[in-house]
Each structure stands twice: as C-alpha cells, then as structure tokens.
Amino acid sequence: MWLTSTVRNGWRQLTSMRTALVLLFLLAVAAIPGSVLPQKRLSPEKVAEYAQNNPSSAPWLDRLQLFDVYSSVWFSAIYLLLFVSLVGCLVPRFRTHIVALIRVPPNAPKRLERLPEHADGLPHDGDLAATAERLRALMRKRRFRAVVREAGDGYTVSAEKGYLKETGNLLFHFSLLALLIGMALGGLYGWHGNRILVRGDELCNSLQQYDEFSPGSRVDKEDLPRFCMSLVDFKASYLDSGQPSAFRARMGYEVDGRSGERRVAVNNPLRLGPATAYLLASGYAPEVRYTDRTGKSQTITAPFLTIDDAMTSQGVLAFPDANIGVRDTTYGPTGKVQVAFDGTYLPTVPENVHVGKSAFPEERDPRLMLRVYMGDLGLDAGTPQSVYEINQAQIGNGLLRPVGDAIALRKGESATLPDGSRIEFLGTRPWIAVSVRHDPGEELVLVGAVLLVTGLLGSLAGRRRRIFFRVTPGGVEAGGLPRTDYAGFTAEFEAIVRDAREGAGPDGELVRPATGGHDSGVPGGDAVLRG
Structure with a gap:
C-alpha cells in the first residue's frame, strides 16, 4: 500500500502542469552550456583547443558531458521527463474536454x-x-x-x-508536444553539413567532403544518402547603392540516377532526395600562379571571406610545396622556404587606395593586395590551422617572416619578389557557401508551430x-x-x-x-x- 501510494503521488506530481512548466524551464537552462561551450559533434577541434587552454577545468566539464550537451544523460532525462509529463497531463484533460463537448x-x-x-x-x-x-x-x-x-x-x-478556450489550450499543448517530437527526430536522425564551393568544384555527400558536419545522435556515415552537386556558375546583382538585389547560382546535380542543372537562389533551395541544399553566402576566390626560385609553378584558387557589405575580402594564399630542396636560414632557423600571401581583395578600388576597403561589391576595378611571408608555415606539425589566416604563432616564434613591401596587382599583372620568385594574379572565380541539411522532423515542427499559434489565439479569444x-x-x-x-x-x-x-x-x-x-x-x- 505504501509503495502504491508513493507511486500514485509521484505520478500525480509528474503529470501536473506546474511540473511540466518547471521541466520546460530546466530544458531551456540545460541548453545554455551547449551554446556557450564548444560541442564535440559540431566542432571537435574547438573542444581540443578549449581543453588545451583550460587544462584544469576541461576534464571536469568533459565528465559532466558539457562538451556533448544534447546527447548527455541529464539533458535526455529532462527531455524525456518533459515528454512524459506533457502526455500524462494532456491525455486526461483531452478526455475530459471530449466528454464536456458531448454532454449537454x-x-x-x-x-x-x-x-x-x-x-x-x-x-x-x-x-x-x-x-x-x-x-x-x-x-x-x-x-x-x-x-x-x-x-x-x-x-x-x-x-x-x-469551449474554444479549452480547445485552444489543448491544441497549444499538443502542438508543443509535436514540436518536442519533431525536434527529437531531427536531433536523432537529422544531419547537416556546410561547404564552400568555388565555381567548378564538386561536392559528393560524404563526411570527408564537408568543411563542417554535424550528424544526429543515431546517424552513421553509412546512413548518408548518395548524391553529388557542383557549382556551374554564380551571378550576383546589385543596386546602385551597393545593396544586393539577387543571387543566382546554377548548380549541377546527380541524385537517384538523375542528373541535370538547376538555378538556386536564397529562397529557392536545391532538393537532393531527402536532403536540401541552401545558398548561404557568396564571395570571390582569387586565382594566382606562383613560380618559386627553382622555376616550379603552382596555381591555386583560394576563397577569400568577405568582411563588409562592399565585398572586401580577406584570405591566405599558401604554397607549402614551394622551393622544395632549397634550404635558406634567412627566413627562419628551420631553413624551409615555404611561401604564403596574406591577401585583401577589393572588387572595386576606391579613389583613396589606402582606405583598404572596396567601394562597390561588384568587380568594376578589382585589385589584389598581398603581403608576402616566407619560412616555415607550421603545416608539418600536425596541428589544425585555419586556411583563412596565417599562423601567428609561427610569426611570433620567428619561424615565418614578412618579406619586402606589400604588392598590389590587377588582373593579369605579376610581380617579382626579392628572392627572384614571381606571383601572377590570373583572375577570380565566384564561390558560394551551401548548407546541406536533412531533418526528418521539420514537417512535424512546421505543423506544430502553426497549430501552436492557432491554439494560443483560440485560448486567448475563448x-x-x-x-x-x-x-x-x-x-x-x-x-x-x-x-x-x-x-x-x-x-x-x-x-x-x-x-x-x-x-x-x-x-x-x-x-x-x-x-x-x-x-x-x-x-x-x-x-x-x-x-
């Protein structure tokens, strides 16, 4: 009897609306560490960097699963308790409401x-x-x-x-339940990946080809659907004020044995079977040819990231395979003569070039501004590095040094460096950032959100x-x-x-x-x- 009474009272407390509200608040609080701290499933390299910078606190945070919040035991427990509480609270109320509707x-x-x-x-x-x-x-x-x-x-x-008031109230809470189910499906079986595509690049749906990839808790790399896409061309239109008016990408695709091309815009994504590719951003990727002191030429195209609305872009052009076999301690104690260019690209040069910012986002009078560095780029150490900026630690340690003055190049122009090597600016290619997503619960979340607002209005009006x-x-x-x-x-x-x-x-x-x-x-x- 004592056990039965305890279980009954516990169930009554769990299925009360007050408990559901407390659990909903706890769920919101529990999600805060997932937004503040780096997460293993989203950015394992940032987790490793955090652990390196905080050797005393990181192990404790890892034991508490704060680097994997949304898959942790305590977050899942709060989520499941909230789900059970809502079901246990709403089912009796729904039954009572149906009886009230039928009864005179x-x-x-x-x-x-x-x-x-x-x-x-x-x-x-x-x-x-x-x-x-x-x-x-x-x-x-x-x-x-x-x-x-x-x-x-x-x-x-x-x-x-x-009766509309109670009907709206129940619809609101059942819609909230549908939202929880939809988000749970997305968290368990959904995935998304981001990738920058330069014109001519191809992306096939595999884990290794994404710049960033976040799988659901129950998603394995073998579960990813098979498809490929490529950027055929990209055009951007701007008003006279510099405000963008349209972004249009022409993309090739191959999925389910079908292939073709389709125009993709900001609000017109590319459907790839169960996944969807969204256009997020765009920019310019300078293409340069570097000829080192041994006469070997290399051509690379590197996306530069935009830093303002006028499409002023910054990035790095790195040549780790330059001057192979050459040893010169002028640029550092290791004797390596690797080369990198810290660059700024201006699609339209302003009247005062020293401003350092583009005057218009479209390429009207483009200029590539480069700062040359030679020495050891630090890529052989095995430590992850950003491809969009030079490793400042190498510069601080004297292993990588600036060489000569800054260089400004128009398309087709070249410059000779102090060591006799040459850099040539061949032109640019457009790039786009795409986000490929699969969320099996998105339709349920959409329906739940619409019904939630409808139920709220009914609850307030009745x-x-x-x-x-x-x-x-x-x-x-x-x-x-x-x-x-x-x-x-x-x-x-x-x-x-x-x-x-x-x-x-x-x-x-x-x-x-x-x-x-x-x-x-x-x-x-x-x-x-x-x-």
Whole structure:
C-alpha cells in the first residue's frame, strides 16, 4: 500500500502542469552550456583547443558531458521527463474536454440570485413550454449550446458557450508536444553539413567532403544518402547603392540516377532526395600562379571571406610545396622556404587606395593586395590551422617572416619578389557557401508551430460562460455565470436579458417557438428533458 501510494503521488506530481512548466524551464537552462561551450559533434577541434587552454577545468566539464550537451544523460532525462509529463497531463484533460463537448449543459441551479449576474421579472408568453423554447432559440441564435428541461412547475433553459478556450489550450499543448517530437527526430536522425564551393568544384555527400558536419545522435556515415552537386556558375546583382538585389547560382546535380542543372537562389533551395541544399553566402576566390626560385609553378584558387557589405575580402594564399630542396636560414632557423600571401581583395578600388576597403561589391576595378611571408608555415606539425589566416604563432616564434613591401596587382599583372620568385594574379572565380541539411522532423515542427499559434489565439479569444433561465407561472428569472475572466460578460448578459424581455434575437428578428419536435443542440436529444 505504501509503495502504491508513493507511486500514485509521484505520478500525480509528474503529470501536473506546474511540473511540466518547471521541466520546460530546466530544458531551456540545460541548453545554455551547449551554446556557450564548444560541442564535440559540431566542432571537435574547438573542444581540443578549449581543453588545451583550460587544462584544469576541461576534464571536469568533459565528465559532466558539457562538451556533448544534447546527447548527455541529464539533458535526455529532462527531455524525456518533459515528454512524459506533457502526455500524462494532456491525455486526461483531452478526455475530459471530449466528454464536456458531448454532454449537454448542466441544469440550472435552484438559487439563480446567487450567481454573479441575475435578473428577474421577465415576462412569458402564457405558454411556459413555448416561452422556454423561445429562450432556447434565442440562445442558439447567439451560438450557445442550449437545452430545455422540465422542472417542477415550469421549465429551465441551460445555455453554455466558450469551449474554444479549452480547445485552444489543448491544441497549444499538443502542438508543443509535436514540436518536442519533431525536434527529437531531427536531433536523432537529422544531419547537416556546410561547404564552400568555388565555381567548378564538386561536392559528393560524404563526411570527408564537408568543411563542417554535424550528424544526429543515431546517424552513421553509412546512413548518408548518395548524391553529388557542383557549382556551374554564380551571378550576383546589385543596386546602385551597393545593396544586393539577387543571387543566382546554377548548380549541377546527380541524385537517384538523375542528373541535370538547376538555378538556386536564397529562397529557392536545391532538393537532393531527402536532403536540401541552401545558398548561404557568396564571395570571390582569387586565382594566382606562383613560380618559386627553382622555376616550379603552382596555381591555386583560394576563397577569400568577405568582411563588409562592399565585398572586401580577406584570405591566405599558401604554397607549402614551394622551393622544395632549397634550404635558406634567412627566413627562419628551420631553413624551409615555404611561401604564403596574406591577401585583401577589393572588387572595386576606391579613389583613396589606402582606405583598404572596396567601394562597390561588384568587380568594376578589382585589385589584389598581398603581403608576402616566407619560412616555415607550421603545416608539418600536425596541428589544425585555419586556411583563412596565417599562423601567428609561427610569426611570433620567428619561424615565418614578412618579406619586402606589400604588392598590389590587377588582373593579369605579376610581380617579382626579392628572392627572384614571381606571383601572377590570373583572375577570380565566384564561390558560394551551401548548407546541406536533412531533418526528418521539420514537417512535424512546421505543423506544430502553426497549430501552436492557432491554439494560443483560440485560448486567448475563448471565454467560457453559462446562462440559465427558469420559467415559472410567476415569470422568468435569468442568471449568468462566467467560467473564466471576461470583462464584457455583464454587458453580454444584459443584452441577452433585453432580447429575452423583448422577445427578439440578437439581429432584431422576432423569435417564435418552433412546433413539433425540437433540437436540443445535442445529437439525438429532445427539446424538453423530463424527469
């Protein structure tokens, strides 16, 4: 008995709405570390960097699973408890609401004068049954569910309205439940990856080809669907003010044995079977040819990241295989003569070139500004490095050194470096950033979000109230009871009483009692309930 009572009380507490709200708050709080701390599934290299910079706290944070929040035991426990709490809370309320919708309004209380709103002295038509039927028709005209009952020496009329409030409330919470299910499906079986594609590049759906990849908890690399896509061309249009007006990419694809090309825009993604590729950003990728002191030439195309709305771009052009076999300690103690260029690309050079920012995002008068570094790039150490900036640690340690003055090149121009090597600016290619996503719960989340707003509006707009009439030989008495806070209930009750006194409906049309069989507002019911 003790165990049964404890389990029953625990279940009652878990399935209360107060507990559900507390768990929802805890879920929001528990998600904060996932936004503040780097996560293993999103960026393992940042987790390693954090552990290197914080050797004392990182092991404890790792034991608490704070680097893998959304797959942790404690986050999953809160999520599941919230799910169970909502189900246990909503199912009984749903059952009760269905019963309330089917059941006829309750009988009028004996003492109507005790209700918040009361009126008496209303006339009747001489025929008590006809008067009761007229009042029922009046309430039905106002969209109340109404029923007439025989009571002692007269009749009672019970009318009720405002079920939309509870319906909206339940719809809101069931939609919240659908959102939780949809997000759980996305977290377990969804995945997304990001990649920068330069014109001519191809991306096939494998883990190694993404710049960033985030799989769901139940997703394995073998589960990824097979498809490929490539950037054929990209065009951007700008207004005279420099504001972008359109971005259009022409992309080739191969999926499910089909291949072709399609135009992709910001709000027009590319469908690839169960996945979708979205266009996120764009920019310029300078193409340069470097000829080292041994006469070996290398050509690379490197995407530069934009830093302002005028498409001023910055990046690095690295040549780790330059000057192989050459040893020169002028640029560092290791004797390596690797070469890198720290570059800034201006699609349109301003009148004052020293400003260092483009005057317009379109290529009208492009210029590539380069700063030369030679020495050891540090790529052989095995430590991950950014491909968009030079390793400042190598410069600080004296292993990589700046050489000569800055260089400014137009398309087709070249420059000779102090060691006799040459750099040539061949032109640019456009690049785009694409995000490839698969979320099996996105449709459920969308439907849940729409229904959630609909339910919220219904819950706020609905106001449940009851109106009662008692028809006796001495006259007609009315009473009103609001079931929820409703500031306009008094005015509505007075309008109903006025219409009942005048014998007219809300539209001014005379309401006359029906003859023969009557509808009580309940399927299969009679206008008069006896006994």
